[in-house]
Amino acid sequence: MREMTMKKAISQVAHILAPIVLVFSLSATAFAAAPGITGPTFNLTAQQAYLNQPDGEAVYSWGYGCNGTPAGFAPTLNGQTCPTMQVPGPTLIVHENAVVTVTLLNGLPNAAGNTSILFPGFNVTTTCPASTAAGAPQQGLLTCEAAPGGTVTYTFTASAPGTHAYYSGTQGDLQIEMGLYGAVIVLPASVPANCTTGYHAANLAAEAHWGETDFRLSQAAYDHPGSCYDREYLFQWAEMDTRIHRQAQAQVAARANCTVGSAGCSLDVQTEPYHPAYFLINGRSMPDLMDPNFAGEYPHQPYNGNPHMHPGELTLIRTIGQGRWQHPFHEHANHVRILARDGNLVLSGAIANTISYNTPGGTAASGPPLAGLLMFNTDTTPGEAFDGIFYFTGRGLNWDPYGHHPVSSTNDPLATLPCTPDANGYNSGAPNAVNFMEWCQDHNKPVQVAPFGDVAAGGPATLPDPNVLTNGQWYGGTPYLGPDASLRAAMPTCAANPYGTPNPPSANCTTLLPSNTQANPASERGWAFMWHSHNEREITTNNVFPGGMLMMMLVDSREFVIDESL
Numbered sequence: 001m002r003e004m005t006m007k008k009a010i011s012q013v014a015h016i017l018a019p020i021v022l023v024f025s026l027s028a029t030a031f032a033a034a035p036g037i038t039g040p041t042f043n044l045t046a047q048q049a050y051l052n053q054p055d056g057e058a059v060y061s062w063g064y065g066c067n068g069t070p071a072g073f074a075p076t077l078n079g080q081t082c083p084t085m086q087v088p089g090p091t092l093i094v095h096e097n098a099v100v101t102v103t104l105l106n107g108l109p110n111a112a113g114n115t116s117i118l119f120p121g122f123n124v125t126t127t128c129p130a131s132t133a134a135g136a137p138q139q140g141l142l143t144c145e146a147a148p149g150g151t152v153t154y155t156f157t158a159s160a161p162g163t164h165a166y167y168s169g170t171q172g173d174l175q176i177e178m179g180l181y182g183a184v185i186v187l188p189a190s191v192p193a194n195c196t197t198g199y200h201a202a203n204l205a206a207e208a209h210w211g212e213t214d215f216r217l218s219q220a221a222y223d224h225p226g227s228c229y230d231r232e233y234l235f236q237w238a239e240m241d242t243r244i245h246r247q248a249q250a251q252v253a254a255r256a257n258c259t260v261g262s263a264g265c266s267l268d269v270q271t272e273p274y275h276p277a278y279f280l281i282n283g284r285s286m287p288d289l290m291d292p293n294f295a296g297e298y299p300h301q302p303y304n305g306n307p308h309m310h311p312g313e314l315t316l317i318r319t320i321g322q323g324r325w326q327h328p329f330h331e332h333a334n335h336v337r338i339l340a341r342d343g344n345l346v347l348s349g350a351i352a353n354t355i356s357y358n359t360p361g362g363t364a365a366s367g368p369p370l371a372g373l374l375m376f377n378t379d380t381t382p383g384e385a386f387d388g389i390f391y392f393t394g395r396g397l398n399w400d401p402y403g404h405h406p407v408s409s410t411n412d413p414l415a416t417l418p419c420t421p422d423a424n425g426y427n428s429g430a431p432n433a434v435n436f437m438e439w440c441q442d443h444n445k446p447v448q449v450a451p452f453g454d455v456a457a458g459g460p461a462t463l464p465d466p467n468v469l470t471n472g473q474w475y476g477g478t479p480y481l482g483p484d485a486s487l488r489a490a491m492p493t494c495a496a497n498p499y500g501t502p503n504p505p506s507a508n509c510t511t512l513l514p515s516n517t518q519a520n521p522a523s524e525r526g527w528a529f530m531w532h533s534h535n536e537r538e539i540t541t542n543n544v545f546p547g548g549m550l551m552m553m554l555v556d557s558r559e560f561v562i563d564e565s566l
């Protein structure tokens with residue numbers, strides 16, 4: 001009963017919000033990638049600025065940014081910048097064994113006091129700066145600190161590849177909450193040979209055929225044959241309690257330009273009880289996170305959350321819990337195989353334990369086998385990172401995702417594409433085809449029941465009339481992938497099977513448009529899946545649904561070019 005009421009309330013809110021959501025989502029098509037700056041020398045600054053939220057709020061925050069132009073950006077994306085303050089901080093991209101130097105300038109207001117950075121998992125060396133004349137201590141509880149206006153330098157060797165967090169080591173309950181956190185990505189020194197064989201080779205051939213650019217930072221996440229990947233994204237999860245931010249803002253204003261070290265030149269912000277109102281992925285809330293990387297509307301929130309992938313691509317999901325709460329991150333469409341936690345590969349037995357096995361990319365390898373869990377829900381844990389491998393092929397749907405059918409028709413030439421199963425059952429030998437990596441066992445199985453299906457027994461489902469699917473751009477759309485998807489999704493209003501020769505779809509024969517969550521290109525015929533927090537409270541923005549930790553993942557059929565530079 002209570003649940004019913006709650007659902008009703010949510011659906012009413014959703015109805016009221018629908019026009020607003022539509023306005024927000026009519027932005028340019030956005031893609032994601034895992035953008036960052038390259039080292040191994042980084043000059044960062046900690047500064048204050050305002051973070052934009054979809055309800056119109058601009059929340060006073062602190063963040064790390066670039067102190068000067070960085071050595072480089074990776075990958076190359078449109079409009080890339082490194083502002084003096086951003087949340088999350090710039091992603092620091094380095095190679096294994098590099099000697100990394102990070103110099104931090106404390107550009108926070110004087111009243112905010114000292115600040116610092118921790119690099120958990122690395123052996124950091126640092127020489128604490130001499131105390132300032134004002135007497136501010138430079139040796140904090142956890143690491144050397146920079147006084148307001150001062151700098152501190154940290155040096156460490158990027159001893160092992162993987163995804164790591166960095167964050168403030170000073171007054172963490174306040175400074176991390178205010179936004180002082182970011183990611184370090186360490187790329188392996190060498191790439192395992194099998195990353196360019198098997199399915200990875202076929203994916204590269206498909207990419208070349210369709211003219212797609214490779215936006216990966218590497219071809220493997222680790223020095224391990226089971227860690228090759230075809231695409232990658234980084235997601236940093238955190239939440240914000242605006243009462244803390246407002247207190248900090250008011251106290252900073254009241255003590256503007258106070259003398260460092262003098263009595264009263266400090267903050268006394270209450271960080272408990274904790275009641276976050278904003279739930280962020282990469283510093284943005286839904287739907288803002290689906291706008292492009294480096295979008296001008298978010299000068300201090302440059303990183304987005306809008307993953308795309310093609311069927312069969314092994315997608316590396318780098319995730320860090322940067323907030324104070326654990327968040328149940330659920331990736332719809334498939335489970336996630338955990339590869340590593342905090343840069344530690346999850347292996348079975350000793351490193352020396354060597355067996356022969358097949359990698360997720362379909363190639364033979366030998367070495368210590370991976371032992372990570374296959375997870376329905378991948379919790380983010382505060383301060384902890386995980387790397388996982390996700391892929392989607394449509395296997396097990398029990399219908400043909402491309403709408404192929406056994407009745408050949410000149411009206412629908414793509415409907416006769418072949419599907420030749422490899423040893424694993426996929427159409428992997430056809431990198432030039434729209435249905436590359438189709439799961440052949442479901443080939444030619446239409447989704448619709450007779451008379452609209454093409455098999456005598458009908459398909460597994462009857463499609464609804466499109467007239468009932470009027471939820472703006474937030475509707476499921478055609479059940480088919482590919483350039484011909486809307487043509488294939490003929491509705492029960494059709495007088496006859498539109499693909500029965502020789503009739504083309506008639507005027508009575510309404511078809512479903514593709515599944516879209518934004519004003520995506522007309523050529524995009526993908527499926528959208530929600531990737532979100534499974535805590536309903538966290539898919540709100542300041543208590544209004546939908547918002548918060550909610551992004552859309554798009555599976556785009558192979559002919560659609562995923563351009564992550566946009």
Ligand SMILES: [Cu+2]
Binds near residue numbers: 332530
């Ligand atoms: Cu879910």
